Amino acid sequence: MKERIEICLSGAGGQGLILAGIILAEAAGIYDGKEAVQTQSYGPEARGGASRSEVVISNDSIDYPKVIKSDILLALTQTACDKYVKKLSKDGILVVDSSMVKEIPSVPAKIYQFPITKIAQEKLGTKLVTNIISLGIITGLTKVVSMEALKKAVYNRVPSKAKEVNEKALLLGFDIAKDMKLKEES
Amino acid sequence: MNKLKRNVELLQGNEACVKGAILSGVRFFAGYPITPSSEIAEGMARLLPQIGGKFVQMEDEIASIAAVIGASIAGFKSLTATSGPGFSLKQENLGFAIISEIPCVIVNAQRGGPSTGLPTKPSQGDMMQARWGTHGDHSIIALAPSTVNEVLTLTIKAVNFSEKYRTPVILLLDEVIAHMREKVEIPAPEEVEVINRKKPTVPPEEYFPFKPDQNGIPPMANFGEGYRYHITGLIHNQKGLPTSNPQEIDSFIRRINNKIQENVKDIIIYEKYFLDDAKIALIACGSVARAAERTVKLAREEGLKVGLLKLLTIWPFPSEEVNRLAQQVDLIIVPEMNLGQMVLEVERASRGNCEVVSYSRVDGELINPIEILGKIQEEIKK
Numbered sequence: 001m002k003e004r005i006e007i008c009l010s011g012a013g014g015q016g017l018i019l020a021g022i023i024l025a026e027a028a029g030i031y032d033g034k035e036a037v038q039t040q041s042y043g044p045e046a047r048g049g050a051s052r053s054e055v056v057i058s059n060d061s062i063d064y065p066k067v068i069k070s071d072i073l074l075a076l077t078q079t080a081c082d083k084y085v086k087k088l089s090k091d092g093i094l095v096v097d098s099s100m101v102k103e104i105p106s107v108p109a110k111i112y113q114f115p116i117t118k119i120a121q122e123k124l125g126t127k128l129v130t131n132i133i134s135l136g137i138i139t140g141l142t143k144v145v146s147m148e149a150l151k152k153a154v155y156n157r158v159p160s161k162a163k164e165v166n167e168k169a170l171l172l173g174f175d176i177a178k179d180m181k182l183k184e185e186s
Numbered sequence: 187m188n189k190l191k192r193n194v195e196l197l198q199g200n201e202a203c204v205k206g207a208i209l210s211g212v213r214f215f216a217g218y219p220i221t222p223s224s225e226i227a228e229g230m231a232r233l234l235p236q237i238g239g240k241f242v243q244m245e246d247e248i249a250s251i252a253a254v255i256g257a258s259i260a261g262f263k264s265l266t267a268t269s270g271p272g273f274s275l276k277q278e279n280l281g282f283a284i285i286s287e288i289p290c291v292i293v294n295a296q297r298g299g300p301s302t303g304l305p306t307k308p309s310q311g312d313m314m315q316a317r318w319g320t321h322g323d324h325s326i327i328a329l330a331p332s333t334v335n336e337v338l339t340l341t342i343k344a345v346n347f348s349e350k351y352r353t354p355v356i357l358l359l360d361e362v363i364a365h366m367r368e369k370v371e372i373p374a375p376e377e378v379e380v381i382n383r384k385k386p387t388v389p390p391e392e393y394f395p396f397k398p399d400q401n402g403i404p405p406m407a408n409f410g411e412g413y414r415y416h417i418t419g420l421i422h423n424q425k426g427l428p429t430s431n432p433q434e435i436d437s438f439i440r441r442i443n444n445k446i447q448e449n450v451k452d453i454i455i456y457e458k459y460f461l462d463d464a465k466i467a468l469i470a471c472g473s474v475a476r477a478a479e480r481t482v483k484l485a486r487e488e489g490l491k492v493g494l495l496k497l498l499t500i501w502p503f504p505s506e507e508v509n510r511l512a513q514q515v516d517l518i519i520v521p522e523m524n525l526g527q528m529v530l531e532v533e534r535a536s537r538g539n540c541e542v543v544s545y546s547r548v549d550g551e552l553i554n555p556i557e558i559l560g561k562i563q564e565e566i567k568k
Contacts, residue, residue, distance in 0.1 A: 022196070025196055029368070029369045030195070030369065036369065037368050039362060039366045039367075040365055041306075044221075063477075068555070
């Protein structure tokens, strides 16, 4: 693993990006035993408006807590995609929700498209788990955290009545990413 | 092996403030929620009732600090938390706590200002307000953490300083530090140094509530414990009664200032990174110090002898340390998320021994390490 991995989770307020960042940081920092910092940026609105959550993961102590160049960028809206792709590293990975992002930017980074919101609605009956499916996808694609750690972190952070659906969401995301990886390799 | 039980948790800066406050003995919180400090009120509301403490959501920020002062007089270690607009409202009662020497802690999670400004964005625009926001000659203690771990340790320090010096202490967070989550090793209660205000050793009839001990600090009797005395915002004599005697006025004003100024060695906390051989120094605090730390590493990779003085105590200002540094280096750069507030103190303390330049950012974004490096390179070319 690279010394310092910078992850930007972006979209709109209400999509659960800040919680996703917390879960990812907790998985890396507490359960995988690495160093992790999570920060966030959002507007004064409760819903809508740009929202991003940033996670830095490292084996060493972390000085600057924010993303300089993302190694992994998740974009759940077109606006977020257009805005944060500028800070995506050229060897980075871009994961877009293709049910929300129609214009895919042409960047040297590796781009993965999944209709995340649509999958959430169709397979699990709620858009609320879009964030957790996204975490499953990121882990399936990159192994930035271990799946065991991520599971524990999801369990720790979601309300008890929502544990089951969130666990399903996590596995669903992980599996579609794995399938994609297999297709690439064959 | 350390047998003490330590939990490692991923905590937000504001949550670490709550943990630190409780560990240091805070049992009273009154506040009015405001972004980016609200999680402190939320955490206090959750935890204080479980441990015999009291949480009160007040009607506004003025009432909040008033309640905190009152609770402290009754013997409760007390804390309130706010952001810029609320910090402005608290200034009058902050002065009251200073003149009546009531220990309390005011957390200001700085956001962009003036006025409502930028509720969800970081700023360091209140550095000078923390020093001079309330009127009249006074000293103040203000601390500024730059990691979540430091939020916990400096909250404990803030409470301890307030008790030790009988003075309000300001904890200056910024939105980044307040909302950031990091791993924190939570100390076991038995390893935390807790300082309690000195209480009178004389019976009530011999008690002079504002008669200083040898350290310049009067022992404080809690209301309700049999010591009946007068507390006023007027300048007062040792009995606590208003005075117009020039000698009493002079010695009072000097004493409440000196009790802090004469203890700067105890109060001033800073950290040095790569300063031993540095020719260029960065001086930074809060979240900006995190950027500056990275800048030092980037600059060193380019062979530039750059170091960082990270300030954890902002007020009283570490003038002596900055002066020594100014004699060593050719240039000091002060990056801050304001139009140049701390740099004024750095200039004053440097006394012309080196060049001092400001690097400002006021667009609601955290200064990044690359732009500070750019500033260094620009200054070298000059």
